[in-house]
Amino acid sequence: DLFSIRAYVHASKPQLDIHSFEGNFTREDSDPQLHESLSIDNTLWASTVVASGTVIGLVIYTGKETRSVLNTSSAKNKVGLLDLELNRLTKALFVAQVVLAVVMVALQGFVGTWFRNLFRFVVLLRVNLDMGKAAYAWMITRDENIPGTVVRTSTIPEELGRLVYLLTDKTGTLTKNEMVFKRLHLGTVSYGTDTMDEIQSNIIQSYAQPSNGVAGGGGGGGAGGTPSSRKPQTQSAPKVRKSAVSRIHEAVKAIALCHNVTPAYESHAGAGEKETESAEADQDYDDDNRTYHASSPDEVALVQWTESVGLTLVSRDLASLQLRTPSGQTLTFHILQIFPFTSESKRMGIIVREETTGDITFYMKGADVSMATIVQYNDWLDEEGLRTLVVAKKSLSEEQYQDFESRYNQAKLSIHDRSLKVAAVVESLERELELLCLTGVEDQLQADVRPTLELLRNAGIKIWMLTGDKLETATCIAKSSHLVSRNQDIHVFKPVSSRGEAHLELNAFRRKHDCVLVISGDSLEVCLSFYEHEFVELACQCPAVVCCRCSPTQKAQIGMEAADCGIGIEGKAVFSSIFYFASVPLYQGFLMVGYTTIYTMFPVFSMVLDQDVKPETALLYPELYKDLTKGRSLSFKTFLIWVLISLYQGGILMYGALMMFESEFLHVVAISFTALILTELLMVALTIRTWHWLMVLAQVLSLVFYFCSLFFLDEYFDLPFMTTWVFLWKVTTITLVSCLPLYIIKYLKRKFSPPSYSKLSS
Template sequence: MVMTFFILTKELKARTVWLGHPEKCEEKYPKNAIKNQKYNFFTFVPGVLYQQFKFFLNLYFLVVACSQFVPSLKIGYLYTYWAPLGFVMAVTMVREAVDEVRRYQRDKEMNSQLYSKLTFSPHLFLFLSHYNVLLQNQRIPADMIFLRTSEKTGSCFIRTDQLDGETDWKLKVAVICTQRLPALGDLFSINAYVYAQKPQLDIHSFEGNFTREDGDPQIHESLSIDHTLWASTIVASGTVIGVVIYTGKETRSVLNTSSPKNKVGLLDLELNRLTKALFLAQVVLSIVMVALQGFVGPWFRNLFRFIVLFSYIIPISLRVNLDMGKSAYGWMIMKDENIPGTVVRTSTIPEELGRLVYLLTDKTGTLTQNEMIFKRLHLGTVSYGTDTMDEIQSHIGQSYAQPQPAQAPKAAAPKVRRSVSSRIHEAVKAIALCHNVTPVYESRANGETESTAAEADQDFSDDNRTYQASSPDEVALVRWTESVGLTLVNRDLTSLQLKTPAGQVLTYYILQIFPFTSESKRMGIIIREETTGDITFYMKGADVAMASIVQYNDWLEEECGNMAREGLRTLVVAKKSLSEEQYTDFENRYNQAKLSIHDRALKVSAVVESLEREMELLCLTGVEDQLQADVRPTLELLRNAGIKIWMLTGDKLETATCIAKSSHLVSRSQDIHVFRSVSNRGEAHLELNAFRRKHDCALVISGDSLEVCLRYYEHEFVELACQCPAVVCCRCSPTQKAQIVHLLKQHTANRTCAIGDGGNDVSMIQAADCGIGIEGKEGKQASLAADFSITQFKHIGRLLMVHGRNSYKRSAALGQFVMHRGMIISTMQAVFSSIFYFASVPLYQGFLMVGYSTIYTMFPVFSLVLDQDVKPEMALLYPELYKDLTKGRSLSFKTFLIWVLISIYQGGILMYGALVLFESEFVHVVAISFTALILTELLMVALNIRTWHWLMVLAEFFSLGCYIASLAFLNEYFDLGFITTPAFLWKVSVITVVSCLPLYIIKYLKRKFSPPSYSKLSS
């Protein structure tokens, strides 16, 4: 359960939280409800309208529609303008309402979870069911300090995958003072408080103190990240009681929740520019019309009437068609059985997948499996691989062999062999002790997990034991020590037990533990052996951090490089023996530093560093992170598609280089230029000059050198790096990953994509034009923050080559055809007004205009989202087809100009043809031209389709049937007696053939003499 108390809080300031004394509290904490909704009941409509009318297209049509309320500007019926605008707004509002309802339901589900608030009455404790009850597998509702647990060890596990993206369980420790209280009710009788620092963004650190004032002497206990239970994490074992310190907007999860920017696709920007060009053409055309009138009379009013009259040149249905198309593409992606589990989280940019030039990828968990396997143990003079593990097991067995008194003494082993055996024993023992791993046993009876075998009333059997740790590297090391005979069987806050090959259980008391941090790059532990009382300080970490700590040696640097070239992740293990006096002195200084309120981290670090001197180097370990399935062919596919791949990783240079080679990120025929480590401007200048002389080679650079180059030579470096077929950035921080994305977007006009699987990849994913998350070993944080989520790296090939390519080409065709549909009718209006003395009179009125852009042509035009030039298998077989898309030729000013010329030609033929074949009444001209217009649009859709789908055929015949059926009800616009005559039929047929046949001939000749690349493959 969770125990909550009133707290004294001031926003974003340090606070004091009293236990059991609400009368000392002056203020209430912020409301703890989760709210992800954008609007409420009153702000929904105005909020949505404001967001929509920020766009030029919608605002333009709103002005045009509003102008129809002015009698002198009114042209036709009001619904001619308000119906399309209302339809667009209705579709938008329905979509927003659906999303808002989903957000509301998710928020309601989270906010309706039942908890209990533990309060005190003179006679009993009250459990209020509508407050905070927290049991195993429940979400923690607020940031809390861990006071008490049902676990006898005084600790519990929590899952943090929804907070930091890591799936490994985290061990949390209860406050010692409150955990040792005899009864739960004593929490209300003591006079104690928690001092907590002001709310911070950092989820991996916390500084606070616990003070009990009613004791003699007063009890002061330092609080760290190990005593915290952050909101949105899950209790994985036992039940917990905590005191709330931060709620609502002050919690770590909310502070770290940033609303990602609304990404706008390049296609949308290009269409927006074309829309503005159409508006300019509309204004120019209107001015020409007024000028040909001679600027007589109220010419300014006539100018505005012409602008309204030609308003269909800018299609209001463009945005709706594109949005519906994007939703269809997203549905197709998620329904593709070849990439199961793919989720489209952002439906506004699927076409961006078809125009990528740069792919920035994480390494661990993305290109590799993040499943560590122990591969190498190096002792300086001798190295052990997987094929010599039996020898290590033999040495460990001899070290812990039970004495056999009756057995005759063996001959003394050679001195060298005893030395090696002793060193192996010390190395394996250090690896088995220096970690933060906890064995977890699965109960056979009810499936519940227990952190110790004793609590589950089980023996230390291997068949139901698993290991939990914050790092897969540590689990791999502990599993390896188990395989060679030294098994971690139990661990709690104060001790851990190892089982020897002989079955003996050895106990070691944990005196201090120093967790791994990204700054220190190492972790340590001080233990006391139960039998001898010896105190030993063990430490392991990255070679860059440990090289200056261990005693002088002549092999560490060389062997670290050798292992890294094999693709292994290395850790240096060392130890230092401490006397009782040395440890007592350290403990006093360490506890004093932990109670500091100001600069606690620096003071604690300084005390720990006083021990980290002249440590004895024990061994060097190497673990392997295996490649993901089909990484090599996928990277080769992307490279052949013209995509430049940059690998951004925190691993060392040698490991990153090895993975780049083994994964074929760098092709076998390419050279690799390793950028020398630089620390100042002069060195960076020399190294850039050396790099400039290289041609067609991959670049490998460290984060430190990258920072120096960007500080002094940003433009030059990015220019050179962008010419490389592949770039590897090692020792790269999450901030640097995002910075690299921004640099590419700033210095190039190409689209970028970032892919990763961990919380440290989120900033990079959100900064890229297109972000892809992998739901992997490190949790869902990257997946949830991304625009697209996949389950394996290999799926990115089909996602880009097939769905990305189709989405871009389909959206380009759809957008241009919708604009053609507006330009052709505007051309007809211009021809009509020119012939009839430049009168601002509409050619088609009322339902004809509404029906033209909806039921008569909408379905065939929208069916273009099903079109494809080549089959998916062909697109994957020939990735070179993807390279053409990056040039943007499917939608450009050239293609737009071609569609303008087509619209002018067809609009002129339709209007002039109807006037040349003029009948006795004007209504006949309307009937002939409008019918020919509908048939022309249907034929033009058929002309542009490359692969027919049965839904396309259905859309064509359905639209034609709707038009024919509606003729019976359009007495106001058509003479039913005339449209049933042969004259009507042959005139409509002639005009339609003249408007379409030349385009068919031109298309045939073009495909004959200059066929597109895809037509060669499909044939």
């Protein structure tokens, strides 16, 4: 009865890490008292789902102490570079309009209700810009070249046209995250994909020999025995040169045992229903229905390879696993201890006891940097771009294992510094290991990743690749994916651990020019701690940066927190987004609201369809992208030019109508307002680079709306006067004087100083 027991749980304080938990369970009403260590294996975090069965649990962390709440951080508001630039320009424009309004009221005199006249001057809003962003977001989702694209926000789509740095992970982004076993290295001989049949024949030969239980280190089940009749530990026996068959057998057996892979089988018990059952339910180890499940695709690739050469994992549970030999015999191994892989240790281990012989063996595999005590530094497989693992083993006597188990359980009961104490005990077990083999697994590149990276590099985009692989593997992937161009120098940032070392290495790096930087995660952290500004300044000048041995935390901090625009990839994606802007002349009049919303909104908004070059040309000449990243399309210089144009055209429209003053004020309104509408439409036409039929339709509709409104606004317009030749020549003259000089300037500029895109279209 749960309510009658006397027990308590001693747990560690709340923390951010969701991959670890330390605690103890003590029951006082049992004889003797029960003391059990609690770890992540006994933990269910909030918001998790129990896939099957039932769980009896004790709630420890609630409210703000739960891991989900502790790991929740306030989201950073991502503001586009365009919005920041426009905010500054809008402030300047607002101040200019206020000053202009005050000057106009002052010229009239501060008499009567002058403050009302001050607020009659309209402040222009960025309505067309926000509508244009929404239109671009819709166009991206409807692009046939990138089907299935989802735009999460419509506030920063223009950032795709202003990219300067591209931060990308390697696994699953540049590569498919589909692992293929490529090489087995035994120290003196290496086996590749073309010689795997030799390994298979050796495995068949190994299990065909009756005495393979001794030659193969207890690999077969033919030799009976008990734990007491077990042979002595191998490290105390004199070393004897093993045959090639024995070495291959031990290596393949170690790979088949040291992992966290679980096989699952699909049965058709129901009417057309598929359900995954344990293989032990009916001992039906059908190869066609077997699938492997693991936390890492590397593990699955290794187990699939052992199956291909004859040693198959057919069953696994928490206490044991079973292997099937080429002859059909099933070998059972009891799992005594398992040490999972972590990003800190970069290795995993398992202790198993073979059922038939009782032999206890400790297998371990990991990166060569974490196995430095048993293998020297090498780059045989890394230069081929393969993910390297070192596999080793150690035979244990019953006394050795009992001593280790006692110390290991005692360390797990510790509340303070449990991980350090457990690591120290496990480290004592990892001494005097026997090296078995090195494995090389290839993570294949994504389709078209080479031309895509080359295109982005030619577009002037600087690419940062973040990966947890070792330096040689990351460098090889950078070369094979064309992240590094041909004949481009690579500067390898030496490992640094102190401020002085970082200072010396930064000085050496400062003398390099136009080279790709390769730096490890540890060195990156040291540089950012002491010389953040200097390092970032130097690294940002590199055409590409490769950060190897990055921890998941570093990837998140660099790739997600610092990015201005995030792109989640599902399938194949292409970047393309170009924005253009048109300014409207400043005009003071009664019909300003109708002028900006009805008569000229459609032509200005239709400019979202404008293109300087065709999409095919933009992909063929990615160098054109560099002009966008410079931000020359929207700068204070561009802003001042359009302000001067607005003042010039506004002055021509106003003083032109006054100089041609008629006897009726309605004639002045008709002349000036009609000239304003025509000037705006002509200015839109002046800015357009590539005409679209919707643009022509917008121009025509604007004129139709204007002329139709004349019949409803007869109190503001004199229709008989607007049908005379006097009205026509005055409007034509004012419009030509306001627009013709700008057309001439544009023609001369295009003739003598053409932009990059016009050189391709000419």
